[in-house]
Amino acid sequence: MRHESAAADEALMQRTAQGDRDAFAAIYRRHHALVFRFARLMIGSTEAAEDVVQEVFLGVMRSAARYDPSRSTLTTYLYGAARHQVRRRLLRDRLFVSLDDSAPDLCSASTFAVSADELSRQRDLRDLRRAILALPPRYREIVVLCDLQDLSYADAAQAVGCAVGTVRSRLHRARQLLTQKMQRARACALTPARPTVRCEV
Amino acid sequence: MTPRAVDDAALDNTGLTRALRAVAEDEARVETPPRVEAALMTRWDEYNDERRRRKRAARTRTLVRGAATMAAGVVLFGAVMLERELTPVRVDLPLRPTMPSDTADLVLPSTVLDSAPPVQRAIDSRPREPRSTVVLVGGPMASGELVQVVRMRVDRSALNALGITQNGSGETVEVDVLVGEDGVARGLRLPL
Numbered sequence: 001m002r003h004e005s006a007a008a009d010e011a012l013m014q015r016t017a018q019g020d021r022d023a024f025a026a027i028y029r030r031h032h033a034l035v036f037r038f039a040r041l042m043i044g045s046t047e048a049a050e051d052v053v054q055e056v057f058l059g060v061m062r063s064a065a066r067y068d069p070s071r072s073t074l075t076t077y078l079y080g081a082a083r084h085q086v087r088r089r090l091l092r093d094r095l096f097v098s099l100d101d102s103a104p105d106l107c108s109a110s111t112f113a114v115s116a117d118e119l120s121r122q123r124d125l126r127d128l129r130r131a132i133l134a135l136p137p138r139y140r141e142i143v144v145l146c147d148l149q150d151l152s153y154a155d156a157a158q159a160v161g162c163a164v165g166t167v168r169s170r171l172h173r174a175r176q177l178l179t180q181k182m183q184r185a186r187a188c189a190l191t192p193a194r195p196t197v198r199c200e201v
Numbered sequence: 202m203t204p205r206a207v208d209d210a211a212l213d214n215t216g217l218t219r220a221l222r223a224v225a226e227d228e229a230r231v232e233t234p235p236r237v238e239a240a241l242m243t244r245w246d247e248y249n250d251e252r253r254r255r256k257r258a259a260r261t262r263t264l265v266r267g268a269a270t271m272a273a274g275v276v277l278f279g280a281v282m283l284e285r286e287l288t289p290v291r292v293d294l295p296l297r298p299t300m301p302s303d304t305a306d307l308v309l310p311s312t313v314l315d316s317a318p319p320v321q322r323a324i325d326s327r328p329r330e331p332r333s334t335v336v337l338v339g340g341p342m343a344s345g346e347l348v349q350v351v352r353m354r355v356d357r358s359a360l361n362a363l364g365i366t367q368n369g370s371g372e373t374v375e376v377d378v379l380v381g382e383d384g385v386a387r388g389l390r391l392p393l
Contacts (some may be wrong), residue, residue, distance in 0.1 A: 019249055023240070027237060036233040050237050057241050061248060125227055128220050147221040148228060179217055 009074035017065035024064075035082045036136055036151060041144045044133045048093075049061065052085045071156055075186055079151070079159035083141060090137060131181035139174035151191045287349055334391045335379070336365055339369045342387045348388075360391075367391050 009030070017025035019033045039052035046142075059081050067077065069074055132143060145156040146167065153171075342348070354373045360366075367374055369392075377390035 019252070021245060021249070024245055025238075025242065027240060032233045033240070037228050037231065040231065041228060046231075046234075051233060053237050054241060054244075058244060061241075061245055117219075121223070124220060125224055128224055132224075133363070143221070148225040150225070175214065175217055179214070181219075182217070185301055 006069065006073045012068045013060075013064050013067045013069070013074060016060070017067075024061060027060065027074070031078050032057070034075065036080055038082050038095075038144055038149060039086055041105055041129075041132065041148055042083075042137070042140060043089060043093075044129070050083055052089065055085045056081045073155075076155055076158045079145065079155075080161070083159060089138065094181045112182060127182060127185045128178070131178050131185065134175055134181060135174055139170055139177060142167055142170045143178070212256075288349075328364045333377075335388045336391060337388045339361075340381070342379075342381065346387075347382050348387055351378045351380055352376070353378055365389070365391065 009027070012023045012027050012030075016027060016035045035056050036049050036053050038051035040046060043049060043052070056078060060078070067074070072080070130194060132140060135143065142156060145151045145159060146153065151159070153164050153167045160167065238317060239312050261268055352374055355376050357367065357369070357372060360376075373393065379388040379390065381387045
């Protein structure tokens with residue numbers, strides 16, 4: 001199944017290199033979601049993720065002729081390109097400070113909270129997303145690829161460009177960090193807010 | 202599988218895995234906005250139009266270059282062939298005033314084409330066994346002047362009108378005209 005998919009991707013890339021518009025559209029429809037979700041989880045912004053998707057597929061459009069299927073599958077290639085764009089974006093955004101103090105664009109897919117359990121679940125998911133975004137990028141990308149995008153360690157290693165053992169160790173460390181952050185967030189939530197006291201002299 | 206929240210209890214590894222799965226399932230419902238695809242396809246059209254235009258221009262340039270090279274080759278070949286036909290020869294004559302009616306017996310090199318490259322050769326004007334007669338006409342021929350030999354077929358009556366008599370029976374006579382650098386005829390070579 002996977003080989004068939006890779007062969008189909010290869011054929012589509014060849015047609016794209018020859019200027020076939022439909023082939024390019026087919027590649028986009030097959031793979032846009034994984035690039036978009038990866039970028040969204042890495043950056044935490046839907047708009048930025050859209051930009052990353054555009055940049056990644058523009059790269060495919062320009063360099064389809066140079067794609068070598070013997071080196072990696074198209075999925076891994078796209079993850080690698082998306083990772084590169086995300087890193088550029090994060091590096092650029094580090095130079096700016098947002099004036100908006102609200103939480104980043106962590107919008108959940110469903111915004112209709114119907115019960116207390118659902119509210120609690122959404123709060124937990126929001127906290128976890130924040131914790132993921134607070135991870136250093138090298139840990140964050142491994143969590144996103146392996147835990148959230150269900151990539152195998154080997155594929156993740158190829159996308160990130162490191163050894164499988166490195167992926168394992170980074171994932172282990174990332175989970176530790178996430179656990180700590182979640183515990184801290186939970187502790188903060190349980191602590192009652194201190195009342196503001198006006199001091200009169 | 203319905204998404205499950207993180208347990209309020211200790212957040213162990215299993216709990217974290219469950220929470221991550223919940224985030225993944227939540228995220229799986231998010232779709233790329235259709236405007237991204239529309240924008241991409243617009244860029245595709247622009248990019249490929251530009252690429253096609255560039256390819257066409259490159260092909261035209263190649264064609265023009267090929268045609269220009271071919272034309273240059275033809276011109277060069279023609280020039281070489283013409284150069285072979287019109288080989289300039291140097292005539293060394295004694296320094297003395299010449300008159301239009303003077304005649305001299307010269308042995309000139311043949312103007313027949315051969316495979317050897319054109320060479321400027323001096324004409325040996327020493328009298329040998331005469332094969333033709335040169336009638337000097339027009340202006341005086343300077344010593345060392347470059348002349349060109351042009352073979353022409355002239356009516357015998359025209360030669361007679363010029364006062365040149367030539368033995369023979371045909372109506373026309375093949376003569377070699379010696380043309381100077383200024384384009385003026387210097388002499389006529391007539392077969393004996």
